[in-house]
Amino acid sequence: MISQWCRSQGIELPNSVQYINEEGITEADRDHFLSLLKKMSATLPDQTEAAKELRLLTKRMPSFRALFGESHDAIPQLLSPLSESKCENGINPNLQEDVITTLLNLSIHDNNKKLVAETPMVIPLLMDALRSGTIETRSNAAAALFTLSALDSNKEVIGKSGALKPLIDLLDEGHQSAMKDVASAIFNLCITHENKARAVRDGGVSVILKKIMDGVHVDELLAILAMLSTNHRAVEEIGDLGGVSCMLRIIRESTCDRNKENCIAILHTICLSDRTKWKAMREEESTHGTISKLAQDGTARAKRKATGILERLKRTVNLTHTA
Secondary structure (H helix, E strand, C coil): CHHHHHHHCCCCCCHHHCCCCCCCCCHHHHHHHHHHHHHCCCCHHHHHHHHHHHHHHHHHCHHHHHHHHHCCCHHHHHHHHHHHHCCCCCCCHHHHHHHHHHHHHHHCCHHHHHHHHHCCCHHHHHHHHHHCCCHHHHHHHHHHHHHHCCCHHHHHHHHHCCCHHHHHHHHHHCCHHHHHHHHHHHHHHCCCHHHHHHHHHCCHHHHHHHHHHCCCCHHHHHHHHHHHCCCHHHHHHHHHCCHHHHHHHHHHHCCCHHHHHHHHHHHHHHHHHCHHHHHHHHHHHHHHCHHHHHHHHCCHHHHHHHHHHHHHHHHHHHHHHHC
């Protein structure tokens, strides 16, 4: 029962909430929920207390997440302390963390995703949270964007709002506890063609490639880079920033088939568009046989990409000899 769980957490509920039907939400739950939202427009101590309780309830109890979908006013009420404090004395970091985490929790509920993303103040406040606050706030803001981006329509809303830039900036900062959530959000958003272009324009290629070169979250970031490599400008940047030698080294040294597959897919795209990088690939093949080994032992997709590169390199050698 909600009342038992709340008591175990040291939360004192009004008497009207003490007797609850375990099968689902009751009028007492709903009344308590509304009273918490009302506190979000009260004094800072009331806001802090209410935000912490909403965070706990929405984490543990799906029924409380669902309540946010019953009213179009509930989410603006939850977020009101953050939007109001921006214009006054700044945001209390603990209050911001609890509100953003509550937003993450209620976004997990599938029926809430569209409502949350299309509430006007949500994405801007998540973007603010990506830039400031505790590292948990920033990480949870990224996780909320990842969760919301499960809907294709939300990918466009989030991308148009400019959220990729603060995500890429946070990735660049390199906070270990936030990296996975940030990478997951960027990956999900970049499934759409428009968001790939936005990520490239916002500096995503250089940030991601540098992290890969430094050995940071290589698996996740290679998957994003492979996705971005369908963008012509991204391919140019990867080539200009030393990406060819980096991809060849990973194929040569990695034991992960998926990473090798992503690397050879990136190299195949570069091979098709930039003849100046063929020399490096040819030298790698001559010295280590890296590409031909992958053409024999890689995944089905890796074999196709590697074979495609080898055929193109062989064709150019034959043309040179003929000439």
